[in-house]
Amino acid sequence: MEFGWSPRHEAYREEVRAALKDLLPADWRENYARYGMGSPEQIEFSRSFCPELAKRGLLLPHWPKAYGGRDGDPWEQFILAEEMKLAGEPRGPQYMNVNWIGPVLMKYGTPAQQAEHLTRIAAGTVIWCQCYSEPGAGTDLAALVTRAERVGDTYVINGSKIWTSYSRKADWCFLLARTGPERKAISIFLLPMDTPGIEVKPFPGLVEDGHLNEVFFTNVQIPVESRLGEESRAWDIITYALSFERVGIPRYNQGLKLLNLIMERLEGEGRAGDLVIRSRAGQIASKFEAARLLTYVVVDQRAKDRPPSIDANVSRVTAAEACLDLLDFIAEYAPDSMTEVGVDELRGFYRGNISSTIAAGTYEIQLNMIARQALGLPRGD
Template sequence: MDFSMGPAAAELRAELRRLVAEHVPRGYLGAFTDDPEDLETAQKFCRLLAERGLLCPAWPREYGGWGASPWEQTVVREEMWAHQEPRGAQYMGVNWVGPTIMRHGTPEQSRRHLPPIARGEVIWCQGFSEPDAGSDLASLRTTARPDGDGWLISGQKVWTSYATMARWCFLLARTARRERRQEGLTIFLVPMDAPGIEVRPIGSLMGPHHLNEVFFNDVRVTAADVLGDVDGGWAVVQEVLSFERVGIARYARCERLLQNAPRVLGDGWESLPGELRVRWARMLTHCRRARLLAYRVIALQDEGRVRPGDAAAYRIAVTRLDQESAEVLVEIAALAAEDGEEAGLFRREVEDHLRYSHASTVASGSVDVQRILLARALLAAS
């Protein structure tokens, strides 16, 4: 299969790599480190991409894109993830919050929310998981009860990435009690500066700003903040999760690190144990497998179809790739020269990759739940 996507995509990749080389400091490991300069780097780079129409090229022109194909947006996604995601938290707004608002929001919601995302000006967070409702999301307890012409939201969310810096929260709450837990759920677009919201950071290996608890104490929102139908949020959530999972193009970072290994080791590459080089080659093959599964989901989304089983298959493959490639890369990095800028940077990137791989089994839905979703899809098709 040809992964190049043609000359236009190749030119786009080259431009993105040039912008990364010129505007992202060497050794950058993402926006959410102990160094506040890293977050500022991401914010500036987002604005740079937006000015050049490269932050969300597949969006319609009226919302800040230029009507490119989803494959050109895929090129952007892959190059950003391959280079430590210098968009920072913006991938959430670009990859799935914005597209979901386009598909299910009112014209007023689109006009209000989409242009700031396309300009790289606003960060979103996702209010899904709760202390007793993570992978089993339908058991959530956060409630929204009618109050005049609006709603009062009360409850707690946890593992909420970017909540300390987000201006808006894409929130799922229960608005009715039904026999099926998936019914009676509604999506709200909640301003994070609304009275009654408290954010408490959670320390983790992922770095500051990443994970948080968020408490909602009778937070008032209006009817205009409801996305889609009241009590109809579950169907939207299934679509959201498919967009989110395929939007995390970790295979691109895995492949770049694996491809860099022979160059970093230089003459030492030939002295690697044969078994380790076989595992290295196998991981490159698994990168291509994860990429193919991602492309299948993207093609379906482009046709207006969303199949949770396909997104689950991709998520399982890329999660396993994260962890298995991290094991291989750690062994290779341990054999790199002790001195030298290239070797030192490679080791730091591998360590960062290893930290993320520990979290990848639960981020965006645990891998066990993805297996259940895939099994259900296969049984339904049989």
């Protein structure tokens, strides 16, 4: 089979590229993208970039027209994601708004919640964070202990979250909290981050400084209208939300670009002809290409309205492995790029992807799912 783009999709990609060319300032790489998409610099940049993208009809082309979209197909959403990622993701965290928070609100939000949030998301001015993980609840989300107790017309929230991306600069929080003693009695709440009793503590790390935070909730009072969906029935919504994340972030174009960058450096050093280096580079390039095609299989399924399948996990595993291989290659053949001025993109990729096997479902969990659902292997527990 030969894969090719339709003239309509090619024209659309050109439209996205032209928008990026017009809208990104000359110092975009140097003064914004170099800090990473979870950095305060890049998050703040998204507040001026996304409204401009929205004016061109490119912030949420895949959304229904009724909510400000263009009734586009999943391919358009994906072409947009590919080009944004390649450019260093100037949408910052707002990619989450348009990819899954908005669609979840369209399906499960009350008219009041939709009116409040979808309008703001479509304008490109709001930053969200997702507060799921806790020190004792990551893969096993049902183990979370943050509580929301109903008191009259309010809920009172107490507990803490960890690994929360973007929360330092976020305006709104998509929160999971326990509303009953049964294991799966969990509800979703939408709350402003400036609600009294919320404290955000960033922690430094290999993944971009300031990207990850702890969030503490102490007697945080919110009205019952902040709850999304029925009380203690969050699982359907979470599963629906996660199904949008299954394809993940299209890292392959950026990965291939950086692989070429390293090969050019090695060429300059007279090492690019080394057979071991060439063979390793070829294997990594093939894996990124495989990740791309496997991702397109999943987008095709979505475009045909088929239910989420195990192919999404296969594509994520392939992409994660390609990233890890590239990280090894960088460490082995271009270690000085970690400290050199002028190759921030390489260093940023390294720091940003060291965790590519963890976020949104770890590598091991993806493998478990493939083992059971694709290979039919029995459960080990």
